[in-house]
Amino acid sequence: MLELFQYDFLQRAVIVSALLAIVMPMIGIVIVNKNISVIGDALSHTALAGVIFGLIIGINPMISTIIVCLLASILIEFLRKNFPGHSSISATIVMSFSIGLASVLTDFVKVGTNLEAFLFGSIVAVGKNDLYIVLALSVLVFIFSLYFYKDLQHISFDESSARVFNINVDLVNFIFTILTAITIAIASRTIGVMIVSSMLIIPVACSIQLKMSYFKTIIASSIFGFIFMILALFISFYFNLKPGGTTVILATLTLIIITLYKNK
Structure with a gap:
């Protein structure tokens, strides 16, 4: 297995998997606690539009995806303010x-373009420029998530209580939506835009079954996410499978096993 690391593209894929495994749970745990998985779905579908737009105008699809997802996140927050008490409506409209x-x-994509690599992920898709972008933005998401850690933890459980403690809930929600957009945009290249939102949820769901503290749940989710993505990379390499789909299948089966064991 170790001989596979002689391939540059696989080395980059492993590094990207490690980075995503660190930042995705920091976003995913808030999504799960706030029960707003629809935002992840909305931004993942937005990522598809971003990818196609980049292919049409001839720029790096990851850059176009980031830009489009950021615009979509701003639109979600704008609509949410106009539909107070119905936060899911804004995400559904954007989706x-x-x-x-x-x-x-x-209809405007060139004939022969392989959209499947973007829809379901590809281990050979991560180039050097993509790696640098993922590295820079992962660090950015990590820093902001760490800085707003307590605020995000508080609003993920009770926004009303957070306001009592003088937390600027609207600002924190806005920043969180931006961070979610960036995370989904950089993860969509490897995992695939159609299933990237599931990797925000399933590792966290596995960890929640273990009934640990908020912080330990994030750590466990990172470990789960990294294991899922690394195993999927090797399985997809040997059996010529889509890494994104393989990752989600492994994650879902693990969640089922953990749930069955817990119930037993």
């Missing part, structure tokens, strides 16, 4: 618009 936009943009 519907993104799906429609992506379907229209596909």
Whole structure:
């Protein structure tokens, strides 16, 4: 197995997996606690539109995806303020618009373009420039998540209580949505835009079954996420499978096993 590390693309894929395993649980645990997985779905569909837009105008799809996801996150927050008490409506509207936009943009993609690599991930898709982008933005997400750690923890359980403690809930929610957009955008290249949101949720769900503290749940989620992605990379390499789909299958099976064992 170790001889596989002689391949540059696999080395980059492992590094990206490690970076994503660190930052995704910091976002995913808030999504799970706030029960707003629809935002992850909305931004993952937006990522598809971003990828297609980048292919059309001829720029790095990761850059276009980041830009489009950031714009979508701002739109989600704008709509959420206009629909108080109905936060899921804004995400659903953005998701519907993104799906429609992506379907229209596909008519302008050059014939022969391999969209499957973006839809379901590819271990050979991570180039050197992509690695640098993922590294820089992962560090950015990690720093902001760490800086707002207590605030994010507080609003993830009770926003009303957070306001009592003078936490600027609107600002923290806005920053969180931005961080979610960045995380999904940089993860979509390896995992795939159609299933990236599931990797924000499933490792956290596995950890929650272990009934640990908030911090330990994040650590356990990182370990789960890293194991899932690394195993999926090697399995997909040997059996020529899509790494994103393989990752989600492994994660889901693990969650089922943990749940069955816990119930027993």
